[in-house]
Amino acid sequence: MTLLDVNARYLPHEQFRQLVANIHRDGCLTSTPLVWNDVESGRRIVLSGNHRTMAAIEAGLERIGWLEITEPLPRQRQIALQLSHNAIAGQDDPAILKELYDELESVEWRQYTGLDDKTLELLEQVDVASLGEANLDFASVQLMFLPDELERAEAAFDAARTTATADQRWVAGLEQYEPVLDALETSRAAYKIGNSATALGVILAVFERHLSELAEGWFDPTSGEATRSGAAPLETVFGVREIPVETAAAMRGVLDRMVRDGTVPTDEPWRGLEVMIEHVLASGAS
Known part of the structure; x- marks a missing residue:
């Protein structure tokens, strides 16, 4: 049997000695190496189980059993088998x-x-x-995005997450799985879409049009007061992620002037909005 010249998997000395001791005690291998029978070279190459094979030799075994592949294996397939056997393991x-x-x-x-x-x-x-509840029933949902959709999805999830209250849930409840599928199906049906990624894009577009509704996470419209502490995304105030550059430039100029004259701290220029709000409220009161 031919062992691999290049093997990414290593075994610490203590573990290898324990493996040798176990094999010596058992008198055989209790897990089977994977071997490729390279007919052209006449070699049997150990793709997986190199350490077990070496430990068997050191333990004094004269023969072992293995699982043998006899069909031709391109180099790419050999490497893939080797790495998959090393990497894919349960927890x-x-x-x-x-x-x-x-x-x-x-x-x-x-x-x-x-x-x-x-x-x-x-x-x-x-x-x-x-x-005690470690082995829960669950369903895995994998979402894959192309670059453009990924940026929109990340922005949407960030906006939703930053408006959450302190009771954050990092694992979605299983009962939310069906509503997600229902939303995708409704989007597909409404626009006659066959692709789930495109349907998710529609859902994100609808979400973008309702950004201001996320203010419910921090604002009470009846009292006009904040319902929690912390920060709130500006998108939930203005209902859009972007404003015209002319408006942004004018606002930036006013804020810079407030910083220069000491009206607001240098590291908190946004407090200029508080000054503007107080001015508007004072004008309304007078």
Whole structure:
């Protein structure tokens, strides 16, 4: 068997020694290497399981079993197989891992697992009671955007997020999954669109037209007062993301003049808006 000359996967010395000890104890490999039978060169190349093969040799095994590919494999396919076997692996539920590990009464069997000190330290921090709902039913939704749509989507999500109250939810509830699909379907039906990305673009366009409604996240129109502390996006005040450059230039000139004459702090020119508001309110009162 021919081991790889270039292998991205490495095994720390302690873990390799534990692997050798486990194989010596078992008398065989309990997980199977993947080998390509290169008929042209007459070599059997180990694509996955190089460390297991080396550990088997060091453990003194005379023969092992493996899964063999006999069809021709281009170099690109060989690399893809090697990297995928190294990279695609499951993750342990820490609560279940702790529960199973605690069942091992023998120190010898605990050592056999090969769990390192870092993992064991994390297990000590696991509160099983708090992770009782770890295995929830869920549905994954993957959204992919082209550059133009990505910019619009990021701007929309940022605007929605910045108007949220302190009770932020970073994981959407499963009950929101169906409404999202319904919104996409309604958009497709309204514009006779077959592509979900285009339908999402329609949803974003509708969202853009209703930016001012996001003010509900921080403003009470009845009292005219803010309902929370913090900052609010200007889009939710003006209802648009951009204003004409002439208007922006005039506003910037006024704010710069206020900064120069000391009316507002240099690092907070936006306070010039407060001055303008107070002036308008005073004029109305008089």
